[in-house]
Amino acid sequence: MSAGTLYDKVWELHRVAELPGGATQLFIGLHLIHEVTSPQAFSALRDLGLGVRHPERTVATVDHIVPTTSQARPFADPLAEEMLATLERNCAEHGITLHGLGSGRQGIVHVIAPELGLTQPGMTVACGDSHTSTHGAFGAIAFGIGTSQVRDVLASQSLAMNKLKVRRIRVEGALQSGVAAKDLILHIIRMLGVKAGVGYAYEFAGGTIEALSMEERMTLCNMAIEGGARCGYVNPDATTFAYLQGRPQAPVGEAWARAVDWWRSLASGAEAVFDDEVVFDAALIAPTVTWGITPAQGIGVNETVPTAAQLEPDERPIAEEAYRYMDLVPGAPIAGVPVDVCFIGSCTNGRLSDLRAAAAVAKGRQVAPGIKAFVVPGSEQVAAAAEAEGLDAVFRAAGFEWREPGCSMCLAMNPDRLEGRQISASSSNRNFKGRQGSASGRTLLMSPAMVAAAAVCGHVADVRDLLPATPAASPSPASPSR
């Protein structure tokens, strides 16, 4: 059983009671809500005659259903309009802050909470969205919940939970130039599989992780859930504090100093005990692309789609299903596979450093003929920052569309979607069958720079061939300012 880890310490601090059923009641420090998974929770609350216990600890935004072309109200889609109107009504009725369209602070919930300084080390963070694991980048224990649990958090600021085991994933060494945090997590999931994390929290540690920027750590933790781990986290350190300092909701003055002391004290100590540990060598990781229908079906860009014989027997049935669905040939190289749509954005890769990395590839090049390529900033703040440094112009000049913030084609609950058998190069997080809005649409997951490379080449390509052969070519870490 784990002991002395950040997970153990934060769990202990937030433990309210042991419930008669055997679960632990856990206090939730920050509750994030959006329009898709909250309406039924508010209805249930009304049915029970309950109010919101801590409206100041819940923060709302709208992201899944917003169009990324025109965001004028009312939306063309009456169902989308009804969902947003319901969220607005619920927030107004209960005194919950809603960062709405045009507020300057709207965006994907997992992009805006960090950039506003809402997400802080040592918190428990819950949201009706599985990618809530993103917030673990700050040394928070952050996890996705269902709508009935959203109801419970609204009513009691707590949840009935069972403690997870902790697996430390230690990564050492330097990532190669052109290899991004996305490649790192796709590689980890490839090696461990999509089921390995069930029952675990993932602690990402080691020299490679310590060297990552906060935005890179968010990409990493965002996809912990794709490896089956409901939450993933990185211990807070100087990088974390530098990112947080000066953000709107971050402590200031004396409180800041006390906060930093407290945050430091939460990190897993040298004496921490883990239930399991896995070690990776960063230098061995190449730009990674998925070829199948689960995020674990990934390979280095210079590898070939594995044949059934190259896979473990228990991986073969889903591989066979992937061959049929994806229409890719086992044994054939993934590089060179033609794509139809290129999507840069999402809670995984819609932040400023992601857009910079993609723009560095797009600059001075042109989107290949016949390809639809578009960039969706993760938030209004990301959009403004990108526009201030001219990234929108770089993308537009290269033939990309520059859109308004939202979840967009990651899950296609809005007008952005694949059509028919189209195949996308996507910086999002899921390549499930039908995920991007067409029941037969296909998704190749990769880093934002790799999506840009696919866009200009017209097919899957190794971004390292498009970058100058200097370390400076790797994306610069996002500035902690703003």
Add this chain to the structure above:
Amino acid sequence: MSSSVQPGAASPAPFPSGPIPSCRGRAVAVVGDDIDTDRIIPARFLKCVSFEALAAGAFADDRRELQGDHPFDRPQHQGAAILLVNRNFGCGSSREHAPQALMRWGIRALIGESFSEIFFGNCLVMGIPCLTASHADALALQQAIATDPAAEVVLELEALEVRLLGSVESPGERRWSLSLAQGPHRMLVTGQWDGTSQLVAQDEALRRTASRLPYLSSFVAGSS
């Protein structure tokens, strides 16, 4: 919304309430590992402010692809109450719409090799038990249902076993043991799975916990 989808049962059992000692009915198997919640209910069905109409979304795209040959469309499985699955069922999105769609189609319990964490939790809070069987037992149970889809399945939650009652085709009763973590097991059999009132009742303990979290008092007091 979707074409030619029918709810599973003409008059489905009432939704779960109170203690759940057992669950009885016919079974349906959806075979395969890593069946994610996007497949259980595609995102377009999430455009709603109520769960009521979600039955039509259950496995909608898989069913359309199989043109009537999906287990949820086969006549022999209409009205089934127990869903048999394999490993890591319900992975991916946290959408409670997935178990809600299954429940509204008629499912009242699942037996599988393993379940995703969030899906399991969503089912638990709805009173839908997700029980685990060994690989061999899960396959044997699925095989038995494939052979005799009309067989009556009795899931004894208290005893953690599933019984397949004999029928004309295959006389004789068969049984397999199941597992479920102690906490969820107790919550289901005692009826304490819908715990909002229990959480709210801990008013004093909630206050105590909040008072020791320095970030709730702007790091002014209570820092350790």
